Amino acid sequence: MSAGPPDAGPPDGGSSCAGPSRAADALHPVVLHHIVNTLCWPGLRPLQEAAVGPLLAGSDALLLAPTAGGKTEAAMFPLISRMTTAGWRGLSVLYVCPIKALLNNLLPRLEGYAGWTGRRAALWHGDVSAAQRGRILRGPPDILLTTPESIESMLVSMKVDHRRFFAGLRAVVVDEVHAFAGDDRGWHLLAVLERLTRLAGRPIQRVGLSATVGNPRELLGWLQGSGAGNRPGKVVAPETETPSVPVPGRTARGGTAVSPTVSPAVSPTVSPMTPPAVPPGDVELDYVGSVSNAAMILATLHRGEKRLVFCDSKRLVEEIGHALRARGVTVFLSHASLSADERRRSEQAFAEARDCVIVATSTLELGIDVGDLDRVVQIDAPATVASFLQRIGRTGRRPGSVRNCLFLTLDEDALLQAAGLLHLWGQGYVEPVTAPPEPRHVAAQQILALCLQEHRIGDRTWQEWWNGLGPFGAPAAPILRHLLACGYLDEDGGMLFIGPEAERRFGRRHFMDMTAVFTAAPEFTVLSGRKEIGRTDPALLTEEVEGPRLLLLAGRTWRVTYIDWPRRRCFVEPADGHGRARWGGTGYGGLSFALSRAMRSVLLGVDPPVRLSRRAAERLAAVREDAPGVVHPGGTVVTRNPGTGDVRWWTWAGFRTNTTLAATLEGVAVPGQRVDHGSVRLRDDLTSEMWRTGTAGAAGRLCLPDVDEKALNGLKFSAALPERLAVATLAARLADLDGAAAVLAEPVRWSVRS
Structure with a gap:
């Protein structure tokens, strides 16, 4: 029987479960017995105790605590108690995660907890075999661990009687809810939950778990979907109540936000003269200048310890892994383009080893247990404070240890970004989680998916499936008309059904392309014999090369021996030398307004509240020496370089703000330019009069x-x-209208750079 991970329970001195005044006494007696006698916990953590009442009462809830704060137990102990007391039958709880590896990691714990009361937990995602799925369908578990895409696949599958399978659904737990809410997977999740609510014929309790959010009340309202404002609830904050950061177009809704320890949010515009308080944790910022130097430091520093190294690109993971392996370091890799077996072997080996390094993208950011970790190292910098908090939260779980992170930056831009990020962190800032605006493409997907699910839907009743959830109701009517006009849908006698164009575009593999709302870049599967290593960008297989074609994958070099173009596969064998790694991207992100302004503050003299290595301090001083021409404490700066004729407006306002400004200032900004977070290119013949005319009334x-x-x-x-x-x-997703208006209101200083 699972005893749970050591960091799930209460710290030393936790509250006792025995006293009659304790919330834990409201749990089912069998659950309480096992907490005390099987897990040997002296009590519950504050979050776990505070969550008991609201969850037993059926309230929607958002449970917030740092990484390893026991959020899973805070949600599941009351829900298993409620399941047992109320006699729920069949599949009654869905536990939804953003990544499959996290589900795999959680399954043994939840199987153990469910078994206390004679209940069952099971797993369903894309890597689960057909035989296992068949067993689940024949005898549904009480708790199913899954992803939104797998729920969608069940709803549209001819093999699943979805009405019978989901008839007993009572609650949904959404782990790492912030990872959903910030992109289109969140809209997809909400839409699927509304369809499940209609199938079950009752409100479904929604419980979100998260470690790092700047706007908890708004996130709870988002999670409640169509039930926001209609379902009873209250705010529970056992230690500190967290101020919310407003989200455009959304107000606080009913529900419960349980948050024992959350840092207060601050304005994204941080004054360069504000001395930040030093947050807890051992954090150091270093400048190393190259991948080779980073690998040398990783190979020699903290020998004998288990180190987790985060990179923010798959290519960099491969480069660091290859360089470490060349230095004799025991190294494992994890990123999304490695095969599931390769990732699983790496994660299991890392969890069991000691003197080793695992190099990963954000795949290991979201709470996956990798054993007793000593150190976290960040190569360059993540794009958000929230991401950094997730990563540093992987350390400091042993008694007597502290959370730690070493930043190794490879160039000056990364050094400045890391310093800005740590400055924000020092101010207690965490980004608000906001859903992408205007998810019209998700509405199109949902209409088509509903037709697959129900086979035929009424042309006047289709909106009812989403219970009034904004984007999927009346705003979707023009999309429905387009689907009909273009043959994606057909109509007969007032009923809508899948049309030939939907069959042609999305019908492959039984409409499996319909179950996910994100686009994966086309990749070729890489195989060594029958063993799948991972996937690579096809550009590496088509570009001209001299000599053998060498790929870098899983931290090793492979020579391509054969390419199967029709089946998108390539076969490889191990090779010496240094192969190439590459993956395309489809994102349209960039650095935020808050982070860009924090970088500006660093250029103006603010040091982040962490230890700076001598190399970092010297390089940061050199960067600041060049900065006076592009930053000014009194506002933004327009520079003209006499040598190149380059004219730039240094806003330090982030990618989306600068993109909006470039589009707005037609006749002033260079058309069709590639905008960055720091500046906007202006016409080379720009005069101050042209500037005044072009910007007048622009806001x-x-x-x-x-x-x-x-x-x-x-x-x-x-x-x-x-x-x-x-x-x-x-266009709406590329824009930041509020940021652009704020920048236009600031004074502008003109400067000539030599």
Whole structure:
């Protein structure tokens, strides 16, 4: 029987479960017995105790605590108690995670907890075999661990009687809820939950778990979906109540936010003169200048310890892994383009080893247990404070240890970004989680998926499946008309059903492309014999090379021996030398307003509240020496370089703000430019008079950015939208109107750079 991970229970001195005044006494007696006698816990953590009442009462809830704060137990102990007391039958609880590896990691714990009361837990995702799925369908478990895409696949599958299978559903737990809410997977999740609510014929309790959010009340309202404002609830904050950061277009809703320890959010515009308080933890910022130097430090520093190294690209994971292996370091890799078996072997070996390093992207950010970890190292910098908090939270779980993170930056841009991020962290800032605006393509997907699920839907009743959830109701009517006009849907006698165009575009593999709302870049599967190593960008297989074609994958070099173009596979064998790694991307992100302004503060003299290595301090001083021409404490700066004629407006306002400004200042900004987070290129013949004329009243006529048609390829199901709506959707996501208005209101200083 599972005893749970050591970090799930209470710290020394935790509250006793025995006293009659304790919330734990409301749990089912069998659950309480096993907490005391099987897990040997002296009590519950504050979060776990505070969650008992609201969850037993059926309230929706958002449970917030740092990584390893016992959130899973805080949700599941009351729900298993309620399940047992109320006599729930069949599949009654869904436990939803953003990644399969986290589900795999959680299964043994939840199997153990469910078994206390004679209940069962099971797993369903894309790597689960057909035989295992068949057993689940024949005898549904009480708790099913799954992903939103797998729920969708069950709803549209001819092999699943979804009405019978989901008839007893009572509650849904969404782990790492912030990872859903910030992108289109969140809209997909909400839409699927509304369809499940209609199938079950009752409200479904929604419980979100998260470690790092800056706007908990708004996130709870988002999770409640159509039930926000209608379902009873209250805010529970056992230790500190967290101020919320407003989300445009959303107000706080009913529900329960349970948060024992959450840092207060602050304004994203951080004053360069504000001395930050030093947050807890051992954090150091270093400048190393190259992958080779980073690998040398990793190979020699903290020998004998278990180190987790985060990189923010798969290519960099491969480069660091290869360099470490060349230095004789026991190293494992984890990223999304490695095969599931390869990742699983790496994670299991790392969990059992001691003197070793695992190099990973964000795949290991979300709470997966990798054993007794000593150190976290960050190569360059993540894009958000929330991500950093997840990563540093992997350490300091043993009694007497502290959370720690060493930043190794490879160039000056990364050094400045890391310093800005740590400055925000020192201010207690955590980004608000906001859903992407105008998810029209997700609405198109949902209409088609509903037709697959029900076979036929009424042309006047289809909106009822989403219970009034905004994007999927009346705003989706023009999308429905387009689907009919283009043959994605057919109509007969007032009933709608899948049309030939949907069959042609999305019908492959029994409409499996319909179950996910994100677009994966096309990749070739790489095999060594029959063993799958992972996947690679096809560009590496088509570009001209001299000599053998060498790939870098799983931290090793492989020579391509054969390419199976029709089946998108390539066969390899081990080789010496240094192969190449590459993966395309479809994102349209960039650094935020808050982080860009924090980087500006660093250039103006603010040091982050961490230890700076001598190399980092010297390089940061050199960067600041060049900064006076591009930053000024009194506002933004326009520079003209006499040698190149380059004219730039240094806003330090983030990618989306600068994209909006470039679109708005037609006749002043260079058209069609590639914008970055720091500046906007202006016409080389710009005069101060032209500037005054071009910017006058601009805050009142802000424009959405222009959209490259190629960028629409990254918006899955955009083909099922009228082109104007697809373009409008992407333009809205590229824009930051509030940031642009704020920048236009600031004073501008003109400077000539030599």
